Amino acid sequence: xxxxxxxxxxxxxxxxxxxxxxxxxxxxxxxxxxxxxxxxxxxxxxxxxxxxxxxxxxxxxxxxxxxxxxxxxxxxxxxxxxxxxxxxxxxxxxxxxxxxxxxxxxxxxxxxxxxxxxxxxxxxxxxxxxxxxxxxxxxxxxxxxxxxxxxxxxxxxxxxxxxxxxxxxxxxxxxxxxxxxxxxxxxxxxxxxxxxxxxxxxxxxxxxxxxxxxxxxxxxxxxxxxxxxxxxxxxxxxxxxxxxxxxxxxxxxxxxxxxxxxxxxxxxxxxxxxxxxxxxxxxxxxxxxxxxxxxxxxxxxxxxxxxxxxxxxxxxxxxxxxxxxxxxxxxxxxxxxxxxxxxxxxxxxxxxxxxxxxxxxxxxxxxxxxxxxxxxxxxxxxxxxxxxxxxxxxxxxxxxxxxxxxxxxxxxxxxxxxxxxxxxxxxxxxxxxxxxxxxxxxxxxxxxxxxxxxxxxxxxxxxxxxxxxxxxxxxxxxxxxxxxxxxxxxxxx
Ligand code: NI
Numbered sequence: 001x002x003x004x005x006x007x008x009x010x011x012x013x014x015x016x017x018x019x020x021x022x023x024x025x026x027x028x029x030x031x032x033x034x035x036x037x038x039x040x041x042x043x044x045x046x047x048x049x050x051x052x053x054x055x056x057x058x059x060x061x062x063x064x065x066x067x068x069x070x071x072x073x074x075x076x077x078x079x080x081x082x083x084x085x086x087x088x089x090x091x092x093x094x095x096x097x098x099x100x101x102x103x104x105x106x107x108x109x110x111x112x113x114x115x116x117x118x119x120x121x122x123x124x125x126x127x128x129x130x131x132x133x134x135x136x137x138x139x140x141x142x143x144x145x146x147x148x149x150x151x152x153x154x155x156x157x158x159x160x161x162x163x164x165x166x167x168x169x170x171x172x173x174x175x176x177x178x179x180x181x182x183x184x185x186x187x188x189x190x191x192x193x194x195x196x197x198x199x200x201x202x203x204x205x206x207x208x209x210x211x212x213x214x215x216x217x218x219x220x221x222x223x224x225x226x227x228x229x230x231x232x233x234x235x236x237x238x239x240x241x242x243x244x245x246x247x248x249x250x251x252x253x254x255x256x257x258x259x260x261x262x263x264x265x266x267x268x269x270x271x272x273x274x275x276x277x278x279x280x281x282x283x284x285x286x287x288x289x290x291x292x293x294x295x296x297x298x299x300x301x302x303x304x305x306x307x308x309x310x311x312x313x314x315x316x317x318x319x320x321x322x323x324x325x326x327x328x329x330x331x332x333x334x335x336x337x338x339x340x341x342x343x344x345x346x347x348x349x350x351x352x353x354x355x356x357x358x359x360x361x362x363x364x365x366x367x368x369x370x371x372x373x374x375x376x377x378x379x380x381x382x383x384x385x386x387x388x389x390x391x392x393x394x395x396x397x398x399x400x401x402x403x404x405x406x407x408x409x410x411x412x413x414x415x416x417x418x419x420x421x422x423x424x425x426x427x428x429x430x431x432x433x434x435x436x437x438x439x440x441x442x443x444x445x446x447x448x449x450x451x452x453x454x455x456x457x458x459x460x461x462x463x464x465x466x467x468x469x470x471x472x473x474x475x476x477x478x479x480x481x482x483x484x485x486x487x488x489x490x491x492x493x
Pocket of ligand 1: 319
C-alpha cells in the first residue's frame with residue numbers, strides 16, 4: 001500500500017455531507033424512514049461543509065485513496081462500515097450507491113425477520129486494497145452479517161479502480177477478447193476440481209453467458225483471484241469460493257497492456273500477515289506467558305502523585321486514526337498540554353501509520369479497538385482473537401509496543417469476551433454522542449452535564465464536528481481546572 005501524506009482533500013470535505021446518516025437509538029424506524037433521515041441529515045450539513053471548505057482547500061493531499069468509517073447503533077442493531085474515499089466524486093458516488101444498497105438490504109432483512117431473542121443484528125463491512133499497477137487498485141469488500149440468505153453470511157465484492165482515469169474497470173478488460181472463453185474454461189475447471197460435489201454448473205454458465213464473470217475477478221500483486229459469494233456457483237456448504245491463479249499462469253491470456261501493468265506491480269506488503277497473527281495468538285496462549293503479560297499490565301505503580309484538589313479527566317477518541325481529523329485533534333491537545341487516549345481500529349492503523357506514529361510520539365496513549373469494529377459478543381473465540389491480535393501487532397509494528405488496554409466496539413462485551421482479550425476493557429462515563437449529533441455545541445453540552453473528576457470522556461476522531469466540539473470542550477474543562485491525562489494514567493495501570 002502506498003504510504004503517502006495523510007492530509008484531507010477538498011473532495012473529501014465536499015463529500016462529508018453525503019455520508020452522514022443518522023440513526024436514533026430507541027426508535028423503531030423502517031428502511032424508508034432511515035433513508036429519509038439520511039437525506040435530511042445531508043441537507044442539514046451543507047452549510048457546515050461549505051464553511052470547512054475554506055479551511056481544507058489549501059491543504060495538499062497526495063494520497064490517492066483514503067479510508068472512511070461509519071457506525072450506527074440502534075436498540076436492535078449495530079452497523080460498522082469502512083469504505084474507500086477517492087479524489088473523484090464520480091468514483092465516490094458509485095461507492096455511495098453500493099453502501100446504500102448494502103444498508104438497505106440489511107435493514108430490509110432486519111424488518112423481515114422475527115427476532116427470537118434480545119440478540120442484536122449486526123452488519124460489518126470492510127475492504128482490502130491492493131495496488132496492482134500505476135494508479136490501478138483492486139478493492140475487495142467484505143460484508144459480514146447474520147441477516148442474509150443464511151447466517152452468518154460473508155459476501156465479497158471486488159472492484160478494480162483506475163484513479164487516474166477516475167473510473168472503475170471491468171476485470172474482463174484485462175483479457176484479450178479471444179481469450180475470454182479460455183479464462184472461463186480455466187476457472188470452471190478449477191471450481192469443479194476443488195468443489196466436485198458442490199458445483200452449480202448451470203449457474204456458472206449463466207454468469208459467463210451474461211458477461212458477468214469479470215464482476216468476480218480481481219488482481220493482487222501476485223495473483224488473479226476469482227471470488228464467488230456463498231451460493232453463487234456452489235452449494236452453501238462450500239462457503240464462499242476463492243481461487244488464486246499466479247500471474248504467470250494467466251499471462252498469456254492478458255492484453256499486452258495489462259501484462260505489462262501486472263509485471264510492474266510492486267509487492268504489496270500488509271502491515272501484519274495472517275501467519276504473524278496466528279503465531280502471536282499461539283505464543284500468548286502458553287500459560288506461563290499469559291501470567292507475565294497480565295503482571296506487566298498491573299505491575300509497577302506508575303501513577304503520578306496527584307496534588308490535592310486536582311481534577312483529572314481522560315479524553316478518549318475511538319475509531320481512528322483518520323486521514324486529517326486525528327492530526328487536528330493532536331494540535332488541539334497540544335495547545336492545552338493535554339494527553340489523550342486513542343482507541344484505534346487496526347484496518348485504519350494500516351492505512352495511516354504516520355498518524356499512529358505521531359500520536360505515540362506526542363505522548364498520547366494508544367488502545368486497541370479491534371481490526372474491523374465488529375460487535376465482539378457476536379464473534380467466535382477465534383474471531384475475537386484475530387480482531388485483537390492483528391490490531392495489537394499492527395500498532396506494535398508502528399510504535400514498537402502493544403496496547404495494554406482495549407475498548408470493545410459499541411461498548412459491547414461480557415466476561416467471556418474480556419477473558420479472551422486479556423486486557424482491561426475501558427468504558428466511559430461521559431458520552432458526547434458526537435457520532436450521532438454531529439454538533440460541536442451539543443458535544444460541549446454533554447461534556448458540561450456529565451463530567452466530573454476522574455471521568456472518561458468518549459469522542460470519535462473520525463468526525464469533523466468532533467474536532468470543533470473538542471476545541472469547545474478543552475476550553476471549558478480547562479477553565480474548570482481539569483487536567484487531561486491518559487486512561488492508564490487515570491486508572492493507575
Ligand atoms: Ni467504535
